[in-house]
Structure formats: structure tokens, C-alpha cells
Amino acid sequence: MPQRPATPSNPTAIEASGAFVETVSLKPFQSGTLDGLTFTVKDNIDLGGHKTSFGNPSWRDEHPAAIHNALCVDQLLAAGATCIGKVVADEFTYSLDGESHFFGTPLNAKAPDRIPGGSSSGSASSVACGLADFSIGTDSGGSIRVPASLCGIWGMRPSLHRISEAGVLPFMPSVSTVGAVANDFETLNRVMRVLLRSGIEDTARLERIVMLDDAFHIADESVRDAAKNMIKRMAKRAAITLEHAGFSDVADRDMDLSSCNEDALRNLQTMEFENTVGDWIESYKPKLGSTFSMAYGNVKSFDRTTVMESLDLCERLFRGINRFLKTGTIICFPTTPTVAPPKESLNTMEAVLDFYDRTMAVTSFSGAGRLPEISAPLLSIDGCPVGLSFAAAHYQDEFLLKALRELLHP
Amino acid sequence: MPQRPATPSNPTAIEASGAFVETVSLKPFQSGTLDGLTFTVKDNIDLGGHKTSFGNPSWRDEHPAAIHNALCVDQLLAAGATCIGKVVADEFTYSLDGESHFFGTPLNAKAPDRIPGGSSSGSASSVACGLADFSIGTDSGGSIRVPASLCGIWGMRPSLHRISEAGVLPFMPSVSTVGAVANDFETLNRVMRVLLRSGIEDTARLERIVMLDDAFHIADESVRDAAKNMIKRMAKRAAITLEHAGFSDVADRDMDLSSCNEDALRNLQTMEFENTVGDWIESYKPKLGSTFSMAYGNVKSFDRTTVMESLDLCERLFRGINRFLKTGTIICFPTTPTVAPPKESLNTMEAVLDFYDRTMAVTSFSGAGRLPEISAPLLSIDGCPVGLSFAAAHYQDEFLLKALRELLHP
Numbered sequence A, B: 001m002p003q004r005p006a007t008p009s010n011p012t013a014i015e016a017s018g019a020f021v022e023t024v025s026l027k028p029f030q031s032g033t034l035d036g037l038t039f040t041v042k043d044n045i046d047l048g049g050h051k052t053s054f055g056n057p058s059w060r061d062e063h064p065a066a067i068h069n070a071l072c073v074d075q076l077l078a079a080g081a082t083c084i085g086k087v088v089a090d091e092f093t094y095s096l097d098g099e100s101h102f103f104g105t106p107l108n109a110k111a112p113d114r115i116p117g118g119s120s121s122g123s124a125s126s127v128a129c130g131l132a133d134f135s136i137g138t139d140s141g142g143s144i145r146v147p148a149s150l151c152g153i154w155g156m157r158p159s160l161h162r163i164s165e166a167g168v169l170p171f172m173p174s175v176s177t178v179g180a181v182a183n184d185f186e187t188l189n190r191v192m193r194v195l196l197r198s199g200i201e202d203t204a205r206l207e208r209i210v211m212l213d214d215a216f217h218i219a220d221e222s223v224r225d226a227a228k229n230m231i232k233r234m235a236k237r238a239a240i241t242l243e244h245a246g247f248s249d250v251a252d253r254d255m256d257l258s259s260c261n262e263d264a265l266r267n268l269q270t271m272e273f274e275n276t277v278g279d280w281i282e283s284y285k286p287k288l289g290s291t292f293s294m295a296y297g298n299v300k301s302f303d304r305t306t307v308m309e310s311l312d313l314c315e316r317l318f319r320g321i322n323r324f325l326k327t328g329t330i331i332c333f334p335t336t337p338t339v340a341p342p343k344e345s346l347n348t349m350e351a352v353l354d355f356y357d358r359t360m361a362v363t364s365f366s367g368a369g370r371l372p373e374i375s376a377p378l379l380s381i382d383g384c385p386v387g388l389s390f391a392a393a394h395y396q397d398e399f400l401l402k403a404l405r406e407l408l409h410p
Helices: A013-016 A057-062 A069-079 A122-127 A145-151 A185-196 A214-218 A222-238 A249-252 A259-286 A290-300 A306-323 A348-367 A399-407 B009-016 B057-062 B071-078 B121-128 B145-151 B185-196 B213-218 B221-237 B246-250 B257-284 B290-302 B308-323 B349-369 B396-408
Strands: A022-026 A036-040 A083-088 A135-141 A155-156 A177-182 A206-210 A242-245 A327-332 A373-381 A385-389 B019-027 B038-042 B082-085 B132-141 B154-157 B176-184 B208-212 B242-245 B329-334 B372-379 B385-391
Touching: A013 A385, A022 A122, A036 A122, A057 A259, A069 A083, A069 A135, A069 A185, A069 A242, A069 A373, A069 B257, A069 B308, A083 A122, A083 B208, A122 A135, A122 A145, A122 A177, A135 A249, A145 A155, A145 A290, A145 A306, A145 A348, A145 A373, A155 A185, A155 B121, A177 A185, A177 B057, A177 B349, A206 A214, A206 A222, A214 A259, A214 A348, A222 A373, A242 A249, A242 B145, A249 B208, A259 A290, A259 A306, A259 A348, A259 B071, A259 B208, A306 A348, A306 B071, A327 A348, A348 A385, A373 A399, A385 A399, B009 B185, B019 B121, B057 B176, B057 B257, B057 B396, B071 B082, B071 B132, B071 B185, B082 B221, B121 B132, B121 B145, B121 B176, B132 B185, B132 B257, B145 B154, B145 B349, B145 B372, B145 B385, B154 B185, B176 B185, B208 B213, B208 B246, B213 B221, B213 B257, B213 B329, B213 B349, B221 B242, B221 B329, B221 B372, B221 B385, B242 B246, B246 B257, B246 B308, B257 B290, B257 B308, B257 B349, B308 B349, B329 B349, B372 B396, B385 B396
Parallel strands: A036 A083, A036 A135, A206 A242, A206 A327, B038 B082, B038 B132, B208 B242, B208 B329
Antiparallel strands: A022 A083, A135 A177, A155 A177, A155 A373, A327 A385, A373 A385, B019 B082, B132 B176, B154 B176, B154 B372, B329 B385, B372 B385
């Protein structure tokens, strides 16, 4: 059960969080495993009768209101949960920082002078502020994992396409997933099992925990040390021997995690974003926020004719990673290499590149592997939260949830 | 190599086929494994500088032209192929017959008085008429497999989401795939390996061929007998013992293949179609063809709040089917239960239901399993072609292609 009662009817707290685009009240269709829980929905996921903004006011104005809820929303309502709000998404969900030009910066409740992370910024904020029991969002390059890590809550990005994307705005079809955040593991577990439609308990046993060395190296020293200490303690308590592996061992290629992001996944993501969002921007010339405009400049100058090798590389990385991650194995690493940067500190190219290149190197691992990944709010650096991530093989979502429970309660 | 030279510059043949929405000429970016091959593109897949109609003129008029090619089109251009045309899709791709109210009925070259099948009707027709070496289309409930079967050409629907859907109009995210048709197996194989980004040859050996009994039972007697004779001959030549299994054995549930369609997959498909297309129709009130209007009436009256059990069932069927289809196994059945019905014969509710219910029962197998399936043009009933299908486990696309080559050239 959630530790803090959700207070959807507290307008002052809702206002102060800056997380909500609007409050709604969608009652459950029937009773189910999510009875009594409230949730919010990221603003790229349809709620019937409401406009979906995609984090950009021109997109909102140019499109009619949705008529049906997204399929994933209906799944939650059919399981007994109540939807209480539509929450802020970064512009076109193309960001990891949560500082929206148009919709503001939702409150990072545990580190109020810092960014919440994005693009599921309102999802993480509304949950971390105790205004909802859980929230659904989307994750392509880290958009659930990063805000979960920086806000100190639980978050899960499931295996690619395990959850229906009907009624979710298309973004990067080869990496985008629907997922969820919650204040406690048991709530996350219950929600994910509804969305994953897991009728059957996974029978595999947790046998092997591997530390992904590259991600530890990329992290700040303080994050690295805290993550190492925590995973060592957890493994010891569960009586499981820790192993180490570099990305080159895991992926069976002579390359590192930064190269996984920069030479493989990023090209695929950029091409797909051009198709799903870029064409619309070029046709409708919407008003764009300044930070998004800068990022989009790189998208526009991209040469689509010369990057097919990196798409082939994505496929080989997927195979290598999943050969390594045999049944019974989970792999562990800091969700993000840093705690949340202070608000408005990503204002130089150097600061932006440092934050994005390091963060996306780490998040590219599950992206390339199409893996389920859970960010657990187990680390704290000088009072600022940061997540410890656990991933398992493609489609081993139920095993990962079960393994996490074993690790938490050995 | 293709048996018949493609003649993209033959306007009379192009006109006579009724397959083309427009001719184009997109030159390859560079030389590659598809050098010298020409292809057409279904009209729900973007070509930069052209409108994508989705088979409905109002959709075309309400949306701007695409700016970028779909990612899959760029993959083919980067591998040396030349795009020569945009070809007819059934209305909103929500059909299996190929008789479009707005864009006509593309020619079924081998059975000219019969329907070509749909919704990738123009793809199959342009290839079967010898006007292109191959074509790319989409398949959710059979939209590549059915026209490939009825037009007597090769067609492959790959594993769910193996090929990027960026630049492809969203339809049914949990079942839709991009795939291809071609006149000969070697062309299909080369094209699919580009789209699948298969850098590595699969090493698994074909060990087991299973006949899916339900699909044979559903088929017309003539189709059933022809399919049985052919697969027996192929298995014998390859020195592999044939096995039999009913759907209840394969899926490990007490249900048959018709129930797989009617009680599980169809509800998921209907809900997703409501999100991706239904909302747009309700908002924009486009002009609709009469046949589509009838089908859409059923979509509109659908109760989304009561079908969650059937979505859970889809997930359990996926697991059961893929437990059965171990490495080394392919499963075989007639692609469609009938040859192509005569043109304009689907004009009574009885005829429509017979064609759709039986066909979609068979096609639901790979839909529920998220399987790769190849329809091979190996059967002929009184001069009319019909396909024999081979499917393998989810993500075993390369194995399936390799197994097919072994069966063809033992």
C-alpha cells in the first residue's frame, strides 16, 4: 500500500506541484486489483474528452480532443483505479530534464531546488509530491527512468511493446514504451502486472546479479560508491554472488556504452523522431520552446542516407545483450550518473552535453536491449535521491518484478 | 532473381493493373544487396513529398504531404533498390478483400475475375502483374498474407515490431507489422534481410514441421487436400517427419483457432483501431465507403469496458504458442481457407462473414503469437492460386527464412 495518502482534492498542493495540466476524475469501470488507487497520465497519452498536448501548445491547438482513452488507461480503470489528472510532459517528450518552456518545471519534492527530470516530469512529480499513488508515462531514451531516479521514486520501463501504445502519440516506434512510476514497489508491481496482463507468475529463480561496469564508471564518484555499496549489501543479504561485466562483454562487441548511445541508438531515435514529429513541425511551423529548438536543429541537419550501418548495429546489440542475459540473470547499474542538476543550470552547451551524453549512455543499455528496467529509489547523495536500476532480458518483465521483490525481502 | 522483368515505364500496364495511386521515381542512395530491383509502397507508408492517403480521400486531403520517407523505405533505397510507385491500400487498411470504394480493385493477374485480397491489394497486384520486383506493405490481421495467397506470390509478415514503423500510419500497435511481397523466394529473402537488419545468419537447423490441424479443418476441402499433399511432399523430400497439432495443443488452452480470433485478438484489434483511426473519423466526419461504413458500425458499438479478459487472454496465447514453437520448429497451414472469391461476390452478410470469419481465424494464429509467417505460392485449385504458410517462433525470422530455403532446395 502507498505510504502517503493521495490527495487529489487538494488544489493548493496540486497548484504548488506544477505537475498538473488539468485535474480530471475518471471513475473505475469496476472493482479490481487497483481498487482505491489514484493515478495521473502523462500528456502524450489520450484521455477521452480531453486534448493531448504532447507538451507543445500548437500541437494541442491543431488537434481535436481525444474521444477514447488510450488502451492502457482503460486497462487501469478496468482494474479499479481512478484517474485524477493529466500531467506535464516535456516538449514533444524530447527531453530528459523536465524544464518545459511552455508548461514549467514540476516540483522535485525531495530536492525542491533541482530539476525533476523528464520527459515524464509531471508523472514523477505528481507521485513524489504524494498527489497520486502512481502515474503512467512513456520512456524511449530514459523518460520514465530518469525522472524516477532524480525524484526518488520507483519507475519501470517494460520490454519494448509489452504494453499497447494505442492512444499514445507515436514518438520513436523502435524504442518507445509505456510504463509507470509509484512511491513504493508493491504499488508499482500491482500496476505493472495489470498493464503487462501477467496472468501467470514467473517461475524462474534469481541466480545471478551482474554489475554493468561501464555505467558505474560513467557515474559521478559519489553515485558510483553509493550504488556499489547498496548492490553489494543487497546481494549479500540475498546470498547471491555479484559478477562484473563491461558493455563489450555483455553486448559481445568491441564497443563501450557511450558508443552504444552515440553510434547506434541515437541515429535510430533521430530518424524515427523525424518521421513522427519532425514532419509535423515542418508542415505546421508551430511555436517552439528555445531549448527544444536547439535540440531540434540537430535533428533537422541529420543525414538519413548514411546511417543504415548504425541501424544494423542496433539489431546486433539487441541480440548480443539478450544472449548474455540468460534466464535467472539481472543486471544492475546506477539509473542516472548524477543526482538532479540544480534548476536552470543546464544553460551552457557544456552542461547540457555532460548531462545528456552521460545520462543517455546509461539509458541506452535497456533501449538497445529492448529490456525491462526498474529504477529503485535506494540511493541518496547529500540528501538528493538517485536510482539504482535493475534490468532483465527482453520480455522477462515478470521475472524482473519477482526478482526485485526477492531482493527487497530476502 | 525475379522471373519477370519489372516494367515501371509501361504506362498501359500500370493503368491496366489498377494497382498504382501514383508512379514515382526514388533513386537508390547507394549500391547494395538490392541493386537493380524496383519496388512499390503501400499507401499507408510515407514517401517524402507525397501525400499518404490511408486508402481514404478525406484523410489524404486533411493531412499535409509527408516530408521524409518512412524509415523502411530509406532502408531499401540505401540497399540499392528503386521505388517506382505508391500503390492502393484498402480503406484505412481495415479490410482483407481489396475492393476499395475509392481506389478500385487492383488486378489479380493470375485470376483476373477474382478479388486480389487486401489490404495490401496494390502491393500484391503490382508485383503479381510484374510491374515491380517487390512491394512493402503492412499486416495486422492478414493484410500481406491474404493478398499474397490470393494473388499467388510470396509474402512475409515478420515478427511483431522487428521492422521500424516510423513513417507508417499507426493502425493496431499490438499486431501491426511492416512486411513485403515478391514474385520469388530469393527476392523476398533479400528484401526481408535488409528490413530485418539481419547481419548474422541463423545457425538453428530445421528439425520439426508441425501441421496446424485447426487451419486445415477450416479450409475448403480442395485447399485442405492440396495443402496436405504439398507439405507431405516437401517434408518427405527434406527427410523431416511431419507432426500434427491442434490449436489447443499449441496454445496450451482449451480453445480453438476461431476462438483465438473471436474471443481474443479481435477485441484487441477493435480497441486499438478505435484509438488510432476511430477518433479521427469521429472528429473529422470524413466521407466513408459503404463497405467500410458497415464494418465501422461494429467498431463504434464496441464496449471497451468489458473486454479486458480477452486482452489478458491474448498475452497467455502469446506465451503458450511460443513455448510450443521451440527453436528448430516451423508450423504449417493454408494461408487462407479459400481461393480468391469472385469480384463483387462479397455482397451479402453471409458471404462477408464466411470469408472474414474463416480467413481471420487462420490469420489470427501468427497475430496472437506475434510470429513471423511466410506465405508461399505453392498451391493451385482449378487454376486459382492459394498460399501455403510457414510460421516460426517470435523473433525467429531469420530461422524461418533459412528453413524455407532448405525446404525449397533440400
